[in-house]
Amino acid sequence: MTARERVAGTVANYVDERTGAAKWMKKNLTKVFPDHWSFMLGEIALYSFVILLLSGTFLTFWFDPSMKEVVYNGSYMPLKNVEMSAAYASTLHISFDVRGGLLMRQIHHWAALIFMAAIVVHLLRVFFTGAFRKPREFNWLLGIGLLTLGIVEGFLGYSLPDDLLSGTGIRIAQAIIQALPVVGSYLSFFAFGGAFPGEAFIPRIYTVHILLLPGIFLALITVHLMLVWYQKHTQYPGPGRTEKNVVGYPLMPVYMAKAGGFFFIVFGVTAFLGAVASINPIWLYGPYTPGQISAGSQPDWYMGWLDGLVRMAPPLETHAFGHTISWNILIPGLIIPGILFTGMALYPFIESWITGDKREHHLLDRPRNVPNRTALGAMSLTFMIVALINGGNDIIATHFSLTINQIMWFTRFGLIILPPLAFVITKRICLSLQRADRELVLHGRETGRLVMLPHGEFVEVHEPLSAEKKWTLTQHEQLPAIALEQQDSRGVINPKGFRAKLQARFSAANAEVVAKPTAEEVKQLESDHH
Amino acid sequence: MANELAPLSDPGLPKHVHRKADSDPVAEKRAEQQVAILFALSGLGTILFIYSYIFIKTDLFVFLPILGETNAHQLGLGMGLTIALLGIGFGAVHWAKTLMSDTEVIAERHEFRSSDEDRADFVDTVKERAAEAGLGRRSLIKRTLALSVGLVGLSPLLLLRDLGPLPKDDLSKTSWRTGTRLVTDPGDRPIKASDLEVGAVAQVLPELRPGQERTLEDIGKDAVLLIRLRPEEFQLDAERKSWTHEGIIAFSKICSHMGCAVALYEQQTKHLLCPCHQSTFDVTRAAKVIFGPAARPLPQLAITVDANGYLIAQQPFTESVGPSYWERSS
Numbered sequence: 001m002t003a004r005e006r007v008a009g010t011v012a013n014y015v016d017e018r019t020g021a022a023k024w025m026k027k028n029l030t031k032v033f034p035d036h037w038s039f040m041l042g043e044i045a046l047y048s049f050v051i052l053l054l055s056g057t058f059l060t061f062w063f064d065p066s067m068k069e070v071v072y073n074g075s076y077m078p079l080k081n082v083e084m085s086a087a088y089a090s091t092l093h094i095s096f097d098v099r100g101g102l103l104m105r106q107i108h109h110w111a112a113l114i115f116m117a118a119i120v121v122h123l124l125r126v127f128f129t130g131a132f133r134k135p136r137e138f139n140w141l142l143g144i145g146l147l148t149l150g151i152v153e154g155f156l157g158y159s160l161p162d163d164l165l166s167g168t169g170i171r172i173a174q175a176i177i178q179a180l181p182v183v184g185s186y187l188s189f190f191a192f193g194g195a196f197p198g199e200a201f202i203p204r205i206y207t208v209h210i211l212l213l214p215g216i217f218l219a220l221i222t223v224h225l226m227l228v229w230y231q232k233h234t235q236y237p238g239p240g241r242t243e244k245n246v247v248g249y250p251l252m253p254v255y256m257a258k259a260g261g262f263f264f265i266v267f268g269v270t271a272f273l274g275a276v277a278s279i280n281p282i283w284l285y286g287p288y289t290p291g292q293i294s295a296g297s298q299p300d301w302y303m304g305w306l307d308g309l310v311r312m313a314p315p316l317e318t319h320a321f322g323h324t325i326s327w328n329i330l331i332p333g334l335i336i337p338g339i340l341f342t343g344m345a346l347y348p349f350i351e352s353w354i355t356g357d358k359r360e361h362h363l364l365d366r367p368r369n370v371p372n373r374t375a376l377g378a379m380s381l382t383f384m385i386v387a388l389i390n391g392g393n394d395i396i397a398t399h400f401s402l403t404i405n406q407i408m409w410f411t412r413f414g415l416i417i418l419p420p421l422a423f424v425i426t427k428r429i430c431l432s433l434q435r436a437d438r439e440l441v442l443h444g445r446e447t448g449r450l451v452m453l454p455h456g457e458f459v460e461v462h463e464p465l466s467a468e469k470k471w472t473l474t475q476h477e478q479l480p481a482i483a484l485e486q487q488d489s490r491g492v493i494n495p496k497g498f499r500a501k502l503q504a505r506f507s508a509a510n511a512e513v514v515a516k517p518t519a520e521e522v523k524q525l526e527s528d529h530h
Numbered sequence: 531m532a533n534e535l536a537p538l539s540d541p542g543l544p545k546h547v548h549r550k551a552d553s554d555p556v557a558e559k560r561a562e563q564q565v566a567i568l569f570a571l572s573g574l575g576t577i578l579f580i581y582s583y584i585f586i587k588t589d590l591f592v593f594l595p596i597l598g599e600t601n602a603h604q605l606g607l608g609m610g611l612t613i614a615l616l617g618i619g620f621g622a623v624h625w626a627k628t629l630m631s632d633t634e635v636i637a638e639r640h641e642f643r644s645s646d647e648d649r650a651d652f653v654d655t656v657k658e659r660a661a662e663a664g665l666g667r668r669s670l671i672k673r674t675l676a677l678s679v680g681l682v683g684l685s686p687l688l689l690l691r692d693l694g695p696l697p698k699d700d701l702s703k704t705s706w707r708t709g710t711r712l713v714t715d716p717g718d719r720p721i722k723a724s725d726l727e728v729g730a731v732a733q734v735l736p737e738l739r740p741g742q743e744r745t746l747e748d749i750g751k752d753a754v755l756l757i758r759l760r761p762e763e764f765q766l767d768a769e770r771k772s773w774t775h776e777g778i779i780a781f782s783k784i785c786s787h788m789g790c791a792v793a794l795y796e797q798q799t800k801h802l803l804c805p806c807h808q809s810t811f812d813v814t815r816a817a818k819v820i821f822g823p824a825a826r827p828l829p830q831l832a833i834t835v836d837a838n839g840y841l842i843a844q845q846p847f848t849e850s851v852g853p854s855y856w857e858r859s860s
């Protein structure tokens with residue numbers, strides 16, 4: 001036994017005698033993780049969160065979350081002797097007078113953008129591959145929760161510096177609170193400690209931003225990961241992969257090295273962006289005052305769709321019985337986002353109701369094999385993108401020499417017309433791809449080699465697929481639609497008549513597929529060839 | 531079931547293909563060196579980081595292609611950190627991909643559902659424990675407990691009451707009174723009609739009374755935009771026309787949609803545009819909304835001049851300024 005082994009042994013013995021960890025560790029160090037690039041998207045979100053904690057902690061050492069008036073006296077000349085809040089002044093101090101402060105601020109902001117982007121792309125991966133199906137519905141809900149909190153956390157974060165741009169963002173948030181029927185003005189006065197902007201808001205959102213929400217994040221992320229660990233990761237279909245197994249690399253050493261290395265790569269890329277790509281240059285905006293604004297005011301991208309919806313809202317307000325209801329704020333700011341996020345959260349349960357499928361699933365779907373779900377995803381994404389485009393309508397207008405009016409009217413109509421169009425087109429594409437798969441399995445790959453037969457006919461040589469490839473293209477199930485039972489065996493009308501009809505309707509639409517080749521068809525063709 | 535239609539049989543995991551470094555000692559050595567070089571590069575990155583922190587002046591700017599004029603201190607720190615982190619990251623991944631085993635392992639999954647026996651046991655245990663506590667019988671205890679827990683839950687809500695004062699009439703009042711002078715912002719100088727040329731715009735605030743201080747809350751409600759047109763350009767009714775003075779018209783600068791400052795004035799079209807959501811108001815028609823999500827015109831402030839010729843407010847705003855709220859009556 002070498003000296004090093006002796007030391008390691010002593011430490012391990014010490015720990016194990018007190019925790020019994022050896023058994024657990026032995027089992028989990030060989031835990032298998034499937035390998036696929038799309039499984040790294042959630043990892044990016046996790047690592048950006050760690051980067052956010054690290055860089056954010058650094059920023060708190062200098063940031064002064066106070067709206068007390070101070071006179072700036074730092075090294076940024078253009079704002080010298082300007083009156084501003086202590087929050088804004090300390091952000092300038094971090095940017096110009098703390099070495100590495102600007103880098104950390106930019107890393108923090110970039111990491112936040114990457115965090116949100118990774119969550120969204122991870123969510124799309126999970127959605128399009130059906131990874132949310134039983135038994136992973138809890139994790140889907142946790143994910144929706146994390147996404148929602150992420151939007152709020154990001155917004156609060158970029159509001160903290162109290163510059164002209166972020167103050168404008170808070171003003172809009174305040175207007176949304178104030179627009180709530182009955183309780184709006186009260187909630188606003190409680191949140192802001194009086195009239196807008198007051199002096200209470202920055203210290204309050206600071207506590208929420210650095211303590212409350214990060215704590216909730218940590219808890220939710222922990223449960224999210226524990227469930228991934230306990231339920232074992234899903235895997236893409238392929239030869240040797242079944243619902244009953246998981247194929248991949250063991251935690252130690254391969255997955256540890258890859259995941260650990262990937263953390264450093266994500267951090268490195270974030271640091272690179274922080275080093276070369278200026279983000280949120282608050283010193284250019286100046287301190288916040290409600291009487292001023294800068295042109296081209298834009299929220300961060302994950303709020304952009306919301307702002308886009310607000311911008312395109314029709315000018316509707318109801319004045320009745322001495323009260324006002326601002327539909328132009330409530331519909332785009334609360335009602336539509338509420339419907340979208342509720343629908344998203346409920347989707348796993350809706351789909352399982354439509355398909356009647358209550359089994360566990362660990363093999364992922366290829367999106368083309370579930371045309372309706374894929375089309376629904378494309379539809380929702382189109383809705384978001386149209387809204388996002390309108391969120392940047394002023395920037396787009398100046399860059400592409402368009403008028404705001406053109407973009408606004410395009411997106412107002414586009415928001416209604418384009419999503420259903422995306423649904424139909426995506427569904428058709430999925431079915432075409434299914435047909436292509438079927439052709440591939442039955443007739444093989446087109447090689448591009450032309451052969452002249454003895455009687456002068458030209459044919460293209462088709463190369464049969466490997467058994468592995470054929471399996472990958474045909475392993476999926478094609479569930480039949482749920483049959484509608486309007487009456488039971490004794491002729492009693494189904495008491496769930498309407499729901500059953502609805503379910504059958506959806507189920508039939510959902511079951512629309514191109515039949516995959518059967519074993520007989522494949523055999524038939526093989527015998528024809530030989 | 532449809533899944534029984536799966537036509538072909540699973541051929542099983544494909545045969546493992548060995549990498550070059552698995553069999554060729556030269557390739558293995560090369561891979562090892564590459565990993566070591568990446569880790570060493572990371573060390574160099576940290577040295578660059580330390581050097582930049584200590585020796586590069588924070589106000590040194592250098593010109594770089596693409597980036598343009600760049601702060602050398604910030605760039606040195608950032609690139610040092612980047613190299614330090616990426617070196618470790620790429621090194622570790624390269625190590626895992628070239629030198630660690632790439633044989634795929636199969637692990638079995640198990641259904642999550644507990645066995646029927648365990649479930650039955652669980653239900654029995656819960657029933658037994660609940661019976662022991664008398665949960666089924668002691669309804670008086672249950673009800674009072676539920677009531678008291680519910681009441682205790684109210685306490686933290688009550689404690690939040692002092693987060694802020696009640697709105698009262700704050701949202702409907704501004705500092706503008708009859709006869710309040712209009713003063714420039716910034717500068718706080720009273721203005722005469724002759725200070726504004728036709729086509730000009732100015733932001734004004736109500737003059738401070740002695741001893742009064744101006745807060746951001748005040749500015750958020752009091753900010754007013756003065757615009758001077760030729761009087762014949764207005765299309766106003768008689769009352770609104772009487773609120774102008776020699777072609778000078780005054781509107782609240784706080785957007786009637788969501789409260790942003792309506793700061794973009796297009797002189798040619800005489801439109802005011804809010805940069806937040808592009809609500810557009812026609813100055814000649816009493817700030818009527820001609821585009822965008824705002825539902826109400828900007829409130830107009832009636833102005834005139836005092837004995838010394840300075841612009842003053844004829845009367846307070848006749849309606850609430852800023853975004854809508856439930857108690858707003860019009």
